[in-house]
Amino acid sequence: MALEDTKYTCVAAIFGVTGLVGKELARMLLATRKWKVYGIARRPDNIEMVRQRPGYHFISCDLLSPLETQAKLPSLLEDITHIFWVTWASQFPLDSSECYEQNKAMMANVLNAVLPNAKALRHVSLQTGTKHYVSLQGNSLGKEVGHYEEKSPRVATGYNFYYALEDLLQDRLPSHKVAWTIHRPGLIMGCSRATLYNFIGSICVYGTICKYLNLPFLFGGTKGCWEEMCIDASDARLVAEQHVWAATSDDPAVQRPGSGQVFNAVNGEPYSWKEIWPAIGAKLGVDGLEKCTFCGDLMFSSAMADKGGVWKEIVAKEGLVRTEMEELANWDFLDILFRCPMKMLATRQKADLMGFKTRYHVLDSILYWIDVMRAEKYIP
Numbered sequence: 216m217a218l219e220d221t222k223y224t225c226v227a228a229i230f231g232v233t234g235l236v237g238k239e240l241a242r243m244l245l246a247t248r249k250w251k252v253y254g255i256a257r258r259p260d261n262i263e264m265v266r267q268r269p270g271y272h273f274i275s276c277d278l279l280s281p282l283e284t285q286a287k288l289p290s291l292l293e294d295i296t297h298i299f300w301v302t303w304a305s306q307f308p309l310d311s312s313e314c315y316e317q318n319k320a321m322m323a324n325v326l327n328a329v330l331p332n333a334k335a336l337r338h339v340s341l342q343t344g345t346k347h348y349v350s351l352q353g354n355s356l357g358k359e360v361g362h363y364e365e366k367s368p369r370v371a372t373g374y375n376f377y378y379a380l381e382d383l384l385q386d387r388l389p390s391h392k393v394a395w396t397i398h399r400p401g402l403i404m405g406c407s408r409a410t411l412y413n414f415i416g417s418i419c420v421y422g423t424i425c426k427y428l429n430l431p432f433l434f435g436g437t438k439g440c441w442e443e444m445c446i447d448a449s450d451a452r453l454v455a456e457q458h459v460w461a462a463t464s465d466d467p468a469v470q471r472p473g474s475g476q477v478f479n480a481v482n483g484e485p486y487s488w489k490e491i492w493p494a495i496g497a498k499l500g501v502d503g504l505e506k507c508t509f510c511g512d513l514m515f516s517s518a519m520a521d522k523g524g525v526w527k528e529i530v531a532k533e534g535l536v537r538t539e540m541e542e543l544a545n546w547d548f549l550d551i552l553f554r555c556p557m558k559m560l561a562t563r564q565k566a567d568l569m570g571f572k573t574r575y576h577v578l579d580s581i582l583y584w585i586d587v588m589r590a591e592k593y594i595p
Contacts, residue, residue, distance in 0.1 A: 223251040223270060225463070226335070228295045230255045230278065230325065231302025235405030235413070236342060239455035240299055245270055253292060256302070256409070279304060279317065284324040289332045297462050298329070298339040303376070305411045310351040315374035322380050326387050338462045338470070339384060339395040342454070343377035345447060345479065345559040347399050350375065362562040365399070365477040389473035396461040396469060398454065400480040401559060402552070404580040405451030406587045408542045414552070415584045416543035419594045421515065422499030424522050427529055431506040432496035434488055435513025436553025441489050446552070446559045447481035448577040451584075454480045460571050469569070478571070479561035486577040488553070494578055498585050499594075515546040533595040543593060 227244055231237040232254030244250040251270045257277050276287045304321050307313035330336070348363040352373035369378055384395045404415055425432045434441055457480045461469055469476050489509070496507035519540075526540040588594045 224249045225297060226251045226295045227297045227299060228253045228255060228292050229299045232256050233409040234301055235403050235407045235410050235451045236301045236454045238407055239451045240458060243455050243459060278321045278324055281324045284328045288328045292329050293332045294335060295333050296335050296337050299458055301342045310373035310375060312374045315376045315379055318376035319379035322383050330391055336393050339393060340458045340462045341380055341384060341397045343397060343399050345399050345401045345561045347377045349557050349559055362560045364562050365479060365565055384475060392472040394470050394472055395475040397477040398457055398480040400449030400454045401447030403449050403451055404584050406584055406591060408538060412548050413545055417545055417549050419585060419588045420540060420544040422501060423529060423594050424525055426500040432501040433510040433513050434492050435510055435515055440553050440555055441509050442487055444485055444487055445555045447561055448580060449481050450575040450580040453482060453573050453575055456573055457571055478566045479563050481561050481563050482577055483563045483574045484576045491578040495581055498582050515549040519546050536592045
């Protein structure tokens with residue numbers, strides 16, 4: 216064991232370290248000074264995140280390649296005690312057989328490479344989401360009202376890759392006496408340029424362009440999504456903290472070797488876009504309450520399709536981190552989110568009863584992450 220390793224009591228491998236929750240996990244663990252952290256992703260984040268901190272080691276690896284995974288991970292990760300899986304392969308549409316098989320293969324590649332050598336591994340923490348409870352195919356879109364519990368049954372239609380990942384843990388970890396937990400967030404609020412479904416990035420780019428062009432900050436969606444809560448918000452800080460809480464819990468119900476627990480990971484506070492939209496617009500510099508309102512006809516994918524050049528002007532003028540508009544904003548995602556035909560609402564009673572009490576109001580989460588976007592020079 217190297218001299219550097221003697222001061223660390225826990226060693227984490229974060230798969231998806233450049234994503235919304237992965238970055239928070241790395242920050243949180245390294246702040247305690249007792250963790251050594253391996254961050255794994257295909258490409259490093261260009262922002263100085265935690266790379267200069269002692270104990271952090273980045274590994275560039277294409278986890279979809281079994282050969283590359285076998286070549287890079289086994290010898291490097293022999294000392295890991297905890298795995299945090301906060302990544303997914305997004306090349307194919309959700310609920311497609313291709314997406315299912317690709318994500319299953321990616322996790323299988325890692326388990327095949329790591330499990331035979333990781334003799335100190337104690338806990339695997341898997342992140343999925345509240346889409347566990349609904350399907351994007353067929354007629355099974357989810358309940359009209361109510362909140363899903365962790366024991367709610369799987370949906371029979373479609374190919375939800377979350378099920379494949381859960382089944383892999385159930386199949387592979389008991390023989391190694393490794394405990395696991397599964398965390399299901401809703402709409403994640405965080406800061407990253409390496410995330411496909413990036414709400415904060417999308418809303419920040421949209422608001423910045425509205426201010427720059429003196430356009431109204433309109434909510435384009437359905438009346439139902441404007442006035443009612445359709446999906447839980449999940450602050451990336453809360454999700455990361457819940458991962459760590461469960462992974463290091465002294466509760467034998469959580470840490471029983473060879474068994475797993477499931478937790479929804481949501482802010483736990485109700486909201487509607489109608490209530491908070493004006494405050495979001497004001498935070499992004501859009502003047503006037505009348506400019507921050509509902510517009511059912513607005514489609515972000517159409518309205519913002521030709522704004523890439525405008526974004527480049529803003530980046531150059533303000534001296535921001537050089538990004539293409541599409542690196543931070545996903546307009547198709549906003550259109551789907553604000554026209555969601557289903558409710559993905561989840562109870563957090565189980566986590567509460569087992570001792571995890573952290574909560575955030577969604578507006579506080581959004582305003583905090585806008586400040587982070589500014590601090591990291593993604594927006595002016």
